[in-house]
Structure formats: C-alpha cells, structure tokens
Amino acid sequence: MHLLQSPLHGVEYHLLVIEQADIDLIEKLPAHVLTRLHILNGKKHRPSTYFKAIHRIKEIAPDWLMASLWRAQPLIWMSRQENYKTVTCFHNTRFSHILDKAATIFSLKNANYCFTDSQATAEFIRQFSNIRIEHLHHIIQQPLLTGVRKQKRLVYIGRLATQKGLEQGIQLIVALKRLRQTWHLDCYGPDEGALRKLQLMAKQYGVEEQIHFFGSRNPSEISTILASYDYLLQPSPNEGMAMVVMEAMQQGTIPVVRPSGEIPQYTQDDHDAIWFNAVNDQLAKRLIALADNDQLREQMRTRMKEKASNWKDVCDELSTLLLSLHVPANLSQNY
Numbered sequence: 001m002h003l004l005q006s007p008l009h010g011v012e013y014h015l016l017v018i019e020q021a022d023i024d025l026i027e028k029l030p031a032h033v034l035t036r037l038h039i040l041n042g043k044k045h046r047p048s049t050y051f052k053a054i055h056r057i058k059e060i061a062p063d064w065l066m067a068s069l070w071r072a073q074p075l076i077w078m079s080r081q082e083n084y085k086t087v088t089c090f091h092n093t094r095f096s097h098i099l100d101k102a103a104t105i106f107s108l109k110n111a112n113y114c115f116t117d118s119q120a121t122a123e124f125i126r127q128f129s130n131i132r133i134e135h136l137h138h139i140i141q142q143p144l145l146t147g148v149r150k151q152k153r154l155v156y157i158g159r160l161a162t163q164k165g166l167e168q169g170i171q172l173i174v175a176l177k178r179l180r181q182t183w184h185l186d187c188y189g190p191d192e193g194a195l196r197k198l199q200l201m202a203k204q205y206g207v208e209e210q211i212h213f214f215g216s217r218n219p220s221e222i223s224t225i226l227a228s229y230d231y232l233l234q235p236s237p238n239e240g241m242a243m244v245v246m247e248a249m250q251q252g253t254i255p256v257v258r259p260s261g262e263i264p265q266y267t268q269d270d271h272d273a274i275w276f277n278a279v280n281d282q283l284a285k286r287l288i289a290l291a292d293n294d295q296l297r298e299q300m301r302t303r304m305k306e307k308a309s310n311w312k313d314v315c316d317e318l319s320t321l322l323l324s325l326h327v328p329a330n331l332s333q334n335y
Helices: 023-027 047-060 098-110 119-125 167-178 195-204 219-226 243-250 281-291 294-308 314-324
Strands: 012-017 037-039 064-068 085-090 113-116 132-135 150-157 184-188 211-213 229-234 254-257 330-334
Touching (some): 012 047, 085 098, 085 119, 150 167, 150 219, 219 243, 243 254, 243 294, 254 294
Parallel strands (some): 012 330, 064 330, 150 184, 184 211, 229 254
C-alpha cells in the first residue's frame, strides 16, 4: 500500500488484490490512487479467481508481474507465455506450511527473478533454486512521532500465529511477575489460529489481566502505536527483514527480539536492542534494569534514530532496482 501511494521514479505501480481488502483502509485512499488499485473480491482457492486475475493483468499490460504470498503464486505459473517478466517475492526463512512450500518452489522454477527482503531469506531460497535473487528491503521511512510512552508495557505487532512464538511473550510476563514486577503485553494483529491458546495459557499462569489483545489495526496507525511504548517484543524464531522492528527503531521503541533472519544485521545487543534466545529470569532482570535507567534508554534511542536516518525507503529501492535491470516502467503486484 505504501508503494501504491508514494511516487516511484519512472514506475507506474499497480496493486492487484485477488481476494478481499479492508474497506476501512480503502476508503481512506485518495481518488488518484484508486485507479491503480484492483480488488477482485475473489473466493479463496477458486480457479475462477485466478482466471479473473489473469484477465485483469492482461488489461493492465504490465512490463513486470510480481507475486507476493503463496496464494498469489499461481499467477506466476499462468503467465509463463506472456511477454512480461515475472518475480516471486519471499519474506521469510521458513515455509508456513506444505502448500506454501509447494507453491513457492514451483514459482521459483517458472519466474524470472526472486526478490527477497534480506540476506537470510536469500540463503534460504538458494537451497531450492538457482534463480537470480535480488534484494528489496521493505523499509518504510516514517516521521518521528512524540507522545507519552506507557510504562512497563511491551507491544507486539503482527499475526497471532503459532510460528510467531508469542508464548514466549507470556512467559516473559510470568518471569517478571516472579520478580515482583507487574508488566503488561499488548498485542495488535489478526488471529490466525493462536488467540484462544494464548488466552488459555495466560489464564493458566495467572497473568490474564496483563496480556491484552486488540485485533488488527490500519497500517497507518502502526507508527503512532509504536511511539507510545518503550519496548517492542519480537519473539519469532524465523524472520526475514522483520519490518516492524525497523519501524519501531524509527520511533525510538527499543526492540526486545530473537536475533533471527536479518535482525542481527541492523541491531546490536545492549547497544540499540535486547536480544534473547530463551525467556528466563536473566532476561527479565535485563528488562527491569533498563526500565530503571532513563539515561541508558535515551542513549539506545539516539543510536536507533541515527541508524534509521540512513535507511533507504522501499520506493527508492524498487525504482533503483528496476532501473538497474533495465525494466520498462509499468509494474503490477499481486497479493
């Protein structure tokens, strides 16, 4: 959506949504953007959805076709005879399930390029294909916001899915409670099958009043949410770029993270982040010590902001990448 709303030098960007889209989000878009947004409202896994998408793609007549997420990958296979170049995009260091693996590997055999958001993801993909890989870092430059930060609260922003490791967030709140510290964990994101299990776990450990679930939020709200917390929790053991960590650093929100994927390349333990591989009392004590040290927190925020100021926005990255590949200026991306 950021690419759709932002000017791209030499590129006309279209976004094709093959299933449903968030109506509240769409209603906030300016009219000139809507002409390049194509929402099919197709039904999941139906062949008719993909034929409808191919018809719309032919109407757009792109020079390049990019497919992101596994359910959009059949569009790569169905476009092998067309004149445009095809790109499969991958953002993780693991497959979510067998269908994701099968769809991605088949696309790697049929696409012209693979765009990844991190070196860790590229190394993962190279196990399955010799396709040409290009890096496209999904960094969205955000203005620095100011506000009152919530004390002794961590925020998680992402999907509520088993592979995201949110159980460790609950374990961290429990560890802090053992040390007579009352902290809270606020979770923002859609439920993808893990919510009930997390709620039961929080109740089992007696911290249900300290774990809060707020559902999905509009992407435009994420920076405001991050700016109101001291700490971002990212407990997933498998990540690519982990864009929300980079967004948090732009807002001076200290990442408490598993050093997975690309995260170790742009954060440093005890310098501008807290790394952990297991939740225990030692991690809880590190967090308590940081909460009690205003000067250290400000030093970490200064380092984060200085680092983030040198990052290149994804719009500039995409334009530069396409120009380097001598690609004409019409682009369609599918989700």
